[in-house]
Amino acid sequence: MPARAGDDGTTLPISVIHGAGPGPVLALTAGVHGQEYTPVLALQRLLKTVDPKALTGTLILVHVSNMPSYLARTIYCSPADAKNLNRVFPGRADGTLSERIADVITREVIDRAAHVVDVHCGDGNESLRPYSYWITSGPPGVADAGKQMALAFGLDHIVVDRERPLDPKASIYLSNTAITRGKPALTIESGGMARTDEASIAAPHKTPPVRSLPTHGVPPYHTAVGARVLAIGSTPVRDAMERAAQLVPRGENEGRLVSPPRCNSPPPQPCTVWL
Numbered sequence: 064m065p066a067r068a069g070d071d072g073t074t075l076p077i078s079v080i081h082g083a084g085p086g087p088v089l090a091l092t093a094g095v096h097g098q099e100y101t102p103v104l105a106l107q108r109l110l111k112t113v114d115p116k117a118l119t120g121t122l123i124l125v126h127v128s129n130m131p132s133y134l135a136r137t138i139y140c141s142p143a144d145a146k147n148l149n150r151v152f153p154g155r156a157d158g159t160l161s162e163r164i165a166d167v168i169t170r171e172v173i174d175r176a177a178h179v180v181d182v183h184c185g186d187g188n189e190s191l192r193p194y195s196y197w198i199t200s201g202p203p204g205v206a207d208a209g210k211q212m213a214l215a216f217g218l219d220h221i222v223v224d225r226e227r228p229l230d231p232k233a234s235i236y237l238s239n240t241a242i243t244r245g246k247p248a249l250t251i252e253s254g255g256m257a258r259t260d261e262a263s264i265a266a267p268h269k270t271p272p273v274r275s276l277p278t279h280g281v282p283p284y285h286t287a288v289g290a291r292v293l294a295i296g297s298t299p300v301r302d303a304m305e306r307a308a309q310l311v312p313r314g315e316n317e318g319r320l321v322s323p324p325r326c327n328s329p330p331p332q333p334c335t336v337w338l
């Protein structure tokens with residue numbers, strides 16, 4: 064899917080599955096960040112299991128959204144322009160490579176879909192337990208539909224995010240690009256540290272069902288399910304030194320807090336931003 068003729072850098076590996084009957088279009092995107100492998104494997108697995116004869120509507124699978132970063136194995140940022148693809152939406156057809164990729168995904172995937180799920184995990188430096196982002200901003204009705212998507216996806220932690228931009232021309236994030244265009248969307252996290260573990264790939268099928276999701280009185284960036292509260296900081300980034308769910312003795316270090324990478328200044332070569 065080139066943004067324009069000859070723009071090979073924006074060519075994306077995509078599968079489109081048309082069901083036997085007409086219906087809505089669901090788009091799933093993986094590989095927005097370079098070392099997030101569990102979403103890529105999950106979509107490949109999904110492709111093999113979907114039976115078009117039993118499908119109503121259309122499924123669009125973007126297997127690797129950020130090929131430059133995937134091929135160079137960079138975290139967060141593209142080696143081409145040092146930009147984070149998930150911070151430049153809706154993109155620009157005449158922009159840098161990351162902006163052109165965002166533009167292609169906006170026009171060719173999001174604009175054609177009724178619902179969007181952007182599947183992530185922790186990048187090569189992060190370990191994230193499975194959770195969904197429920198984004199409550201956007202046009203009326205979209206947040207409620209997004210809530211139903213989060214419940215249906217089945218992960219047992221849901222982060223309520225009330226702070227995404229409302230301007231479709233500055234939507235910044237992939238899933239928020241769908242939401243600002245009136246299409247319910249989710250962002251999913253499961254796995255990380257450049258691993259390809261089965262538990263992270265198959266997380267939606269292994270977690271207990273979500274029981275309730277309050278719509279009022281929940282501060283942003285906290286989980287809304289059960290008694291557990293999971294703070295999602297946008298400030299310090301945890302450089303995990305241990306495996307997820309591993310028991311760490313009291314007093315031992317389990318990770319380091321470091322400044323978040325700044326993708327846009329100055330360009331790293333390659334994007335070994337902060338490790």
Ligand SMILES: [Zn+2]
Pocket residue numbers: 095096099183184185186
């Ligand atoms: Zn990501």
